[in-house]
Amino acid sequence: MEFKDYYKLLGVEPDADVKTIKTAYRKLARKYHPDVNPEPGAEDKFKEVAEAYGVLKNTETRAEYDELYRYGGKSRNGSQPPPGWQGGAQSGGAQSDADFSDFFNSVFGNRGGGFQGYSDFEQSAARGQDVEVEMPIFLEDIVADVAKTIEYRMPVFENGQVRDVNKKLKVKIPKGVSDGERIRLKGQGGSAQGDAPSGDLYLHIRLVPHPMFDVEGHNLLVTLPVAPWEAALGSKVTVPTLTGKISLSVPPNSQSGQKLRIKGKGLPMKNGTGDLYVIFKIVIPENTTDESKALWQSLSEASAFDPRAQWEKQNA
Amino acid sequence: MPNIVLKISLQELCAQEGITETMVIEVVEHGIAEPLTGDDYNDWIFESDSVHWMKKAIRLYHDLDIDWVSISMVIDLLQQKDALLKENERLKSQLDRFVNGGYE
Numbered sequence: 001m002e003f004k005d006y007y008k009l010l011g012v013e014p015d016a017d018v019k020t021i022k023t024a025y026r027k028l029a030r031k032y033h034p035d036v037n038p039e040p041g042a043e044d045k046f047k048e049v050a051e052a053y054g055v056l057k058n059t060e061t062r063a064e065y066d067e068l069y070r071y072g073g074k075s076r077n078g079s080q081p082p083p084g085w086q087g088g089a090q091s092g093g094a095q096s097d098a099d100f101s102d103f104f105n106s107v108f109g110n111r112g113g114g115f116q117g118y119s120d121f122e123q124s125a126a127r128g129q130d131v132e133v134e135m136p137i138f139l140e141d142i143v144a145d146v147a148k149t150i151e152y153r154m155p156v157f158e159n160g161q162v163r164d165v166n167k168k169l170k171v172k173i174p175k176g177v178s179d180g181e182r183i184r185l186k187g188q189g190g191s192a193q194g195d196a197p198s199g200d201l202y203l204h205i206r207l208v209p210h211p212m213f214d215v216e217g218h219n220l221l222v223t224l225p226v227a228p229w230e231a232a233l234g235s236k237v238t239v240p241t242l243t244g245k246i247s248l249s250v251p252p253n254s255q256s257g258q259k260l261r262i263k264g265k266g267l268p269m270k271n272g273t274g275d276l277y278v279i280f281k282i283v284i285p286e287n288t289t290d291e292s293k294a295l296w297q298s299l300s301e302a303s304a305f306d307p308r309a310q311w312e313k314q315n316a
Numbered sequence: 317m318p319n320i321v322l323k324i325s326l327q328e329l330c331a332q333e334g335i336t337e338t339m340v341i342e343v344v345e346h347g348i349a350e351p352l353t354g355d356d357y358n359d360w361i362f363e364s365d366s367v368h369w370m371k372k373a374i375r376l377y378h379d380l381d382i383d384w385v386s387i388s389m390v391i392d393l394l395q396q397k398d399a400l401l402k403e404n405e406r407l408k409s410q411l412d413r414f415v416n417g418g419y420e
Contacts, residue, residue, distance in 0.1 A: 022381075029380050035372045036390065050379065127331075132368070174320055180402065184321050184364035202368065214409050223413040257414075281414055 004103040006052035006065060014069065018057065025053035051104050061108060068107065128199035129155050129190035132182070135203040137173060139210050139220075142267055143242045147172045150203070155190040171203065176270035179207040179215060212240060218274030219266045225283045226250055239278055241265045248278060256282040323352065324367060326360040339374055346388040348373045369395070 007014045010024040029050065030036070034043040055061045100108075133152040141148060148171055153164045169188060177183065182202045189199025207215055214221040224239060234252035238245050241262070248260065259277045266274025285292070306312070330337055341357060343349050349370050351360035362370075372394075373387050 026380065033376065033379055035376055036394065046379075171320065174322065180398065182365045182368050184324060184367070186321050202364070209409065214406050214413075216406060221410065223410070225417075279410075279414075 002103060003068070004048075004052070004101060005069075006056055007069070009048055009052040010056070014066070021053065021056050025049060025057075029053075048101070051100055055104070055108065065107070127196050128157075128192035130199040130202060131155075131189040132202040132204055134206055136206045136208045137177075138208050139213060139215070139242055139267070142173065142177070142207075145173075145175065145268075152201070154201075157191055157193045160193070169201075173205075175268050176218075177205050178218065178267075179205060181205045213242065215267065216277075218269045220274065220276045221279060222276065223279050223281050224248075224250075225281050226254065228282055228284060231255070231280060231282050241276055242267075250280065254280050254282075256280060322364050323361050324364050326351075326354075326357060326362075329362065329367065329370070335370065335374055339377075340370070342384050343370050343373055346384045348388050348391050 007016070010021060010028065012020055012024045016024075029046060032042045032046040032049060034046055037046075055065050131152065131154045133150060135148075135150055137148065149168060150171060151166060151168050154167055155162045156165045157163075167188075169185075171185070174183065182204050185201040185203065187198045188201035191198045212222055220242065222239065224237065226235070226237065229235075230237070230250055231254040232252065234254070235250050237248055237250055239248045239262075243265070246262070246265070248262070258280045260280075262276040262278060264273045265276035268274075288296070326337065326340060329335055329340060337357070340349075340360070344351060344357075344360070349362060349366040351357075351362055354360040369391055373391050376382065376387050376390060377384065
């Protein structure tokens with residue numbers, strides 16, 4: 001088992017006073033706290049730092065640690081346990097020690113519940129853990145109102161041990177959910193010891209990016225490519241929606257980026273339905289035949305259109 | 317099929333999440349979570365979505381040893397960041413569709 005250099009972890013000298021230790025901890029905790037830093041590895045780093053601070057902030061535990069530290073420092077051999085080292089003194093408690101290192105548990109593990117480490121939520125007896133699961137959903141599923149099966153891992157108590165098991169659950173997604181929302185399934189989280197209630201399951205709704213539609217609240221956006229003459233003269237085009245194709249009139253003189261709203265073709269809301277916005281995108285054909293080139297040519301000669309008229313005005 | 321609940325009461329919150337009433341009152345007073353209904357705090361009902369932020373706030377309170385005003389600012393900024401990330405993702409996707417033709 002590796003000897004943990006708590007001073008080094010916090011970046012302080014072994015003779016640092018409590019205030020220095022506190023400042024060092026706060027700085028690192030702010031940086032690595034998993035609630036503000038989503039980087040992988042940040043949580044582990046935070047736990048280490050919190051463990052170090054938990055031991056060093058208390059005069060009693062710090063004195064105890066310092067004794068080990070002095071020996072560890074002299075021998076300069078991190079893996080060599082000092083004499084009197086109570087290796088394997090782990091208390092069988094499967095619960096609260098889980099977040100501490102083996103090193104910590106072997107030194108302070110027999111301390112029972114007296115030590116308050118990081119995240120000292122009041123341990124309400126032994127209620128099962130809440131579990132949060134990301135739930136990817138296709139836009140089509142939201143509209144079709146179907147039940148989805150989710151699979152997740154959750155902690156279960158068995159013979160005093162915590163074990164992760166796979167669980168499958170069929171869920172009907174409530175109408176009107178939006179991206180990023182969390183829905184609660186009562187009692188579907190981790191199980192508890194004895195008669196204590198199970199935790200809850202929280203599904204974090206994530207809308208899967210769609211090949212055609214973007215989502216803005218409960219509205220959908222679709223980019224519609226149109227030919228220059230369709231935009232200029234107006235035309236009838238077929239537009240996809242989540243529930244089937246519809247026919248749409250492109251008004252004459254439509255511009256690129258212009259939007260048309262189609263009422264009620266968006267995503268369902270708690271009451272009502274969002275809209276679909278069709279955004280025009282004028283596309284020029286890539287391959288030009290001699291004939292169409294000639295037509296463009298005569299158009300350019302006949303037209304007095306200056307797309308950069310605004311620039312002229314500004315520079316004048 | 318399991319019952320989906322979109323709401324959680326103060327009592328459930330305290331009994332189940334290992335959170336004390338005092339903390340929930342602090343969290344509400346600082347605008348981190350807002351009860352949907354209830355004039356008296358005993359009748360408070362929250363949206364299940366706000367549990368996530370409440371827990372975050374309480375963890376930060378304990379772990380970083382900072383006051384509630386700072387925490388409400390942190391939570392506010394985190395929520396703003398989430399919203400901006402989402403908006404940025406959407407705008408990027410839209411721009412991509414406009415310039416390159418999207419996911420073809």
